[in-house]
Amino acid sequence: DRSPFSRDFISRIGASQELVVVPEPLGPSPTTILDAGNVRAVIVIPPGTQRALAAGRPAPIQSLVDATDVVNALTIKQILTATSAFVGATYAPPSAPPAVALHVRIWFNPGGNEALFIVPGVYAVILAMFPTLLAAIAMVRDKERGTIVQAYASRLRASELIAGKCLALEFIGLAEALAIMAIGFAVWGVRFAGDPLPLLIGTPLLVCCQVLLGLLIGARTNTVTSAIQASGSINSLVSVLLSGFMYPVFTMPPFFQWLSDLVPARHFINITRDAFVRGSGWPGVWSEVLMLAIIAMVLAVGAWLPMRRMQMSD
Secondary structure, three states, X not given: OOOHHXXXXXXXXXXXXXXXXXXXXXXXXXXXXXXXXXOXXXXXXXXXXXXHHHOOOOEEEEEEXXXXXXXXXXXXXXHHHHHHHHHHHHHOOOOOOOOEEEEEEEEOOOOOOHHHHHHHHHHHHHHHHHHHHHHHHHHHHHHHHOOHHHHHHOOOOHHHXXXXXXXXHHHHHHHXXXXXXXXXXXXXXXXXXXXXXXXXXXXXXXXXXXXXXHHHHHHHOOOHHHXXXXXXXXXXXXXXXXXXXXXXXXXXXXXXXXXXXXXXXXXXXXXXXXXXXXXXXXXXXXXXXXXXXXXXXXXXXXXXXXXXXXXXXX
């Protein structure tokens, strides 16, 4: 509306200390803005709203809320409802009844199904734990049994050894991903909501990241016990707490928000929730797939460095 009413409405939403107001251009439609995944809600104040209030006529305001996270969606709805009631009563004539009618539409998950929010996050947590553990054990067990000497005595390069172990464990991780997603489909009815291609590319990348992390841990440790403890600690403290599965990332302190960018599971959760709930496809999650590829390359170098002094170094 670009009126004193609309400016007051927006400022009071920001004053709630719960929401951050982000101005958007008038060109894109509200659904297009919400589908991009950069905002949690879109509020539309039509032109002429303040004039309608002053004349005592109803003044509808639309808000579309992203219900991928059901708990946060309900909180946003309550804030918007309370704000519209207060500001509408302020600008309406004293004798008129409340004139602002806030029409809220829950987007992506209108039924508020918790399984659509939790189950895709569980996919990321499970795939972040077990491939890392298997890779760490596979690498360090060669040291304990002495079979790593055969690799050093051969003409095998460090990069070839890592690639071979990574490829074998990649297939195991993909089989695990297929199994847990089949369970999610059969038990909770979690189905694709849009383009599945980002998920089909992101899943091998996540498994690769976690396998390389396990190989890095195995290359730096000397016993199976220490490898299990290291991989378990990293996954429980990082992949669970900083992935956005238990706590939304935007509610964390800035340092931990930055640190979560280095966690593969954080990016994969966004991919799975988009694939099974939001359905925006590449426009909404291309950056998450790119980050998984970058993290995989960094972990590959990290796993290679401790073993680069094999007899045929790279």
